[in-house]
Amino acid sequence: MQKPLIIGNWKMNYTTVEAIGLCKNIMEELKDIDTVDIVVAPPFTSIEILSALLNHANISLAAQNVHFEAQGAYTGEISVAMLKHIDVKYIIVGHSERRTYFAETNEIVAKKAKAVLANGLIPVICVGENMVVREEKKYLEHIKNQLLPILNNLDENLAEEIVIAYEPIWAIGTGKSAKEKDAEEVLSYVRKLLQNTFSSDVANKIRLLYGGSVNAQNIASLLQESNIDGALVGGASLAAKSFVEIIDAVK
Ligand code: PGA
Numbered sequence: 001m002q003k004p005l006i007i008g009n010w011k012m013n014y015t016t017v018e019a020i021g022l023c024k025n026i027m028e029e030l031k032d033i034d035t036v037d038i039v040v041a042p043p044f045t046s047i048e049i050l051s052a053l054l055n056h057a058n059i060s061l062a063a064q065n066v067h068f069e070a071q072g073a074y075t076g077e078i079s080v081a082m083l084k085h086i087d088v089k090y091i092i093v094g095h096s097e098r099r100t101y102f103a104e105t106n107e108i109v110a111k112k113a114k115a116v117l118a119n120g121l122i123p124v125i126c127v128g129e130n131m132v133v134r135e136e137k138k139y140l141e142h143i144k145n146q147l148l149p150i151l152n153n154l155d156e157n158l159a160e161e162i163v164i165a166y167e168p169i170w171a172i173g174t175g176k177s178a179k180e181k182d183a184e185e186v187l188s189y190v191r192k193l194l195q196n197t198f199s200s201d202v203a204n205k206i207r208l209l210y211g212g213s214v215n216a217q218n219i220a221s222l223l224q225e226s227n228i229d230g231a232l233v234g235g236a237s238l239a240a241k242s243f244v245e246i247i248d249a250v251k
Contacts, residue, residue: 004223004250005163005207005230007039007062007124008237009092019046020053025240027057034058035251037230039090040237044078051087062090062124065098068111080119091116092124092232094150096169106146110153117158124232125150126211127190128167139168140189147190151197159198160205164190165232171212173235177222183210184225191227216245223250 014022019042030038041062042050051061067077083091093116094109109125116123127146129139143166154162166186171178187208194203210222211232222228230250236242 002205002207002229003035003037005037005039005209006219006247006250007041007090007092007165007209007230007232008243009041009062009064009095009211009232009234010043010238011064011097011234012043013238014042014046016046016049019043019050022238022240023050023053023059026243027054027059029240029244030059030247031057033247033251036247038247041090041092047083047088048086054087060089061087062092063088064092064095066091066093066112066116068108068115070115080115080121084119084121088121090122090124090163092126092165094126094146096126096128096167096172100169106149110150113150113162114153114155117154117161122161122163124163124165124209126165126167126232128169128172128212130168131170134168134170139186143186143190144193147193148197151193156198156202160202163207163209164194165209165211166190167211167232173213175213177213177215177218178210180221180225180228183222184227187225187227214246216242216249219246220249 039060039062041064063083093112098104113123113125127143129142133139133142207229208227209230209232210228214231214233215236
């Protein structure tokens, strides 16, 4: 198995002062851990100051969104180069909240993933179905329809760097995580899609995450599954204690 990757997505929470406080607590508690890739995704406003704080630390930074164009008249948007300049390493693209509330389509997500990768950063590509699709048992088809336009738009030479997060919408923020075998069913299917798209060497290197109500109680059993290489954590990443407990359960 690859080194596990745990990303804390803070979403639209915390002022800069609050973010610094949380980051300092996490840094202190996790400073000796080298068996887990630890990442936090604060709001844009806190990234630069946390970047200075985390200089040489074992915690990397992610952004929660980005624009696909390099520069120009896109009021309110932020480019990959701007994020790269402040040492962001990962960028979450296509989170279901962006798809739902900000009309982000697969086409847009595909452009974002390509731009992130082309600039040497790592896109964390999110996919996942809602409860209706799950109950209709169309979730594998749904995942395929979300993922293929994105994968087909990527440069195969760079593709092994990407991260894919399966986040069923019904599990996000609900306290009802997917069962291990259900998450594994989807992620082993994602692995198959990757093997059909890229060489198996590339496909097998790509890290696959599960997200949706991950906590210190369920993370260890999720990671037992062969295609779950880590987690995208929302609510439980908002307090140092619960985030540190997750990392402790993983290490
Ligand atoms: P949650 O969020 O852990 O609060 O369910 C996960 C996510 O949206 O990435």
